[in-house]
Amino acid sequence: MMTPYITIDLQKIEHNARTIVGLCKEHGIEVSGVTKVTCGHSEVANAMLRGGVSSIADSRLQNIQRLKDAGSDANYLLLRIPALSEVHKVVELVDVSLNSELIVIEGLSKSAQRLNKIHEVVLMVDLGDLREGAWQDDLVSLVLETIILPGVRIKGIGTNLACFGGVVPSEQNMNRLVELANEIEQTFMLKLEWISGINSSGLDLIAAGHMPKQINHARIGEAILLGCETTQRRPWPGTSQDAFVLHAEILELKKKPSVPVGQCSEDAFGQRPEFEDRGMIVRALLNVGREDVDVEGIKPLDARYNILGASSGYLALDVTQAAKSLRVGDELVFSLNYSALLTAMSSEYVNKLPLIAGHSARVDEV
Numbered sequence: 606m607m608t609p610y611i612t613i614d615l616q617k618i619e620h621n622a623r624t625i626v627g628l629c630k631e632h633g634i635e636v637s638g639v640t641k642v643t644c645g646h647s648e649v650a651n652a653m654l655r656g657g658v659s660s661i662a663d664s665r666l667q668n669i670q671r672l673k674d675a676g677s678d679a680n681y682l683l684l685r686i687p688a689l690s691e692v693h694k695v696v697e698l699v700d701v702s703l704n705s706e707l708i709v710i711e712g713l714s715k716s717a718q719r720l721n722k723i724h725e726v727v728l729m730v731d732l733g734d735l736r737e738g739a740w741q742d743d744l745v746s747l748v749l750e751t752i753i754l755p756g757v758r759i760k761g762i763g764t765n766l767a768c769f770g771g772v773v774p775s776e777q778n779m780n781r782l783v784e785l786a787n788e789i790e791q792t793f794m795l796k797l798e799w800i801s802g803i804n805s806s807g808l809d810l811i812a813a814g815h816m817p818k819q820i821n822h823a824r825i826g827e828a829i830l831l832g833c834e835t836t837q838r839r840p841w842p843g844t845s846q847d848a849f850v851l852h853a854e855i856l857e858l859k860k861k862p863s864v865p866v867g868q869c870s871e872d873a874f875g876q877r878p879e880f881e882d883r884g885m886i887v888r889a890l891l892n893v894g895r896e897d898v899d900v901e902g903i904k905p906l907d908a909r910y911n912i913l914g915a916s917s918g919y920l921a922l923d924v925t926q927a928a929k930s931l932r933v934g935d936e937l938v939f940s941l942n943y944s945a946l947l948t949a950m951s952s953e954y955v956n957k958l959p960l961i962a963g964h965s966a967r968v969d970e971v
């Protein structure tokens with residue numbers, strides 16, 4: 606495998622999905638597995654499906670197209686509210702989309718009629734996180750205007766928290782969502798199939814038994830992929846945190862000073878880095894950098910290595926404590942946080958190596 610590369614342990618993802626789906630199921634909550642951070646990686650989606658998620662959700666049409674082209678057979682939910690310019694493609698490609706703008710829903714309605722389809726919409730309400738969604742007072746009128754449109758069907762209502770404002774899902778804001786659902790059901794005499802309350806930030810509320818029982822749908826990405834809830838990034842019981850591992854190769858291994866020599870000004874990224882004087886150290890230069898991954902979000906799995914900094918193509922490590930065991934050409938491994946995973950999966954310079962039972966899933970890539 607050409608370095609750098611990221612290994613994707615499909616069994617761990619399947620296992621994580623099974624754990625999260627199991628918890629949610631006990632509380633009457635159906636789970637859509639969110640693949641956006643993997644750019645719609647089909648083997649990841651398939652592992653989630655084996656683990657019991659009921660549908661696959663992604664924020665980008667290109668990712669959903671990629672999944673469908675790879676033969677991942679599922680219902681698809683578009684997470685990012687559609688662009689007005691892409692409504693036709695949305696109806697063609699996905700079964701359900703999250704929405705908050707009437708003009709876009711009208712576009713979906715027209716496209717659905719042209720394609721002779723029924724497109725399902727989840728109307729989003731903003732309960733304070735200040736990303737997508739109608740403001741609470743405007744939700745009922747959005748329902749009123751949507752309900753009369755041919756070709757679209759209201760599948761439910763939903764809210765998204767902890768993504769922009771960092772607002773934590775609580776019994777209060779979830780109850781507010783339920784109240785709005787009740788109001789809509791009574792006013793319009795309809796049954797909402799989904800009351801879609803949470804993402805990975807809501808697992809604590811479920812486990813503590815404080816999730817209102819009417820909340821019946823969740824959209825979960827990070828907890829399945831990285832094995833943590835997302836309000837404090839605590840490892841979730843019964844899940845693995847290391848389904849993804851970044852591998853990079855040592856290009857240069859030399860004893861050099863720990864502090865630059867000469868007058869210093871800005872580095873390649875306009876920063877003025879500071880260095881701690883530890884005398885002479887053994888420095889390893891690796892072939893991964895800012896063009897490959899958010900280097901602030903990676904951590905060496907071996908605690909004897911310390912990241913010193915990075916440029917677009919290099920990562921510099923202090924490996925003094927383990928220098929004797931290292932050679933040029935060795936691979937070092939790193940864990941990734943959400944941001945690092947997103948950037949590494951998006952970078953064309955980082956090869957992706959799915960593993961089954963710890964081994965490469967594709968013979969041609971070994």
Ligand SMILES: *Cc1c(COP(=O)(O)O)cnc(C)c1O
Binds near residue numbers: 765
């Ligand atoms: C990304 C996203 C999710 C998944 O969030 P995680 O924290 O990865 O579980 C859920 N819902 C919406 C609307 C999203 O954009």
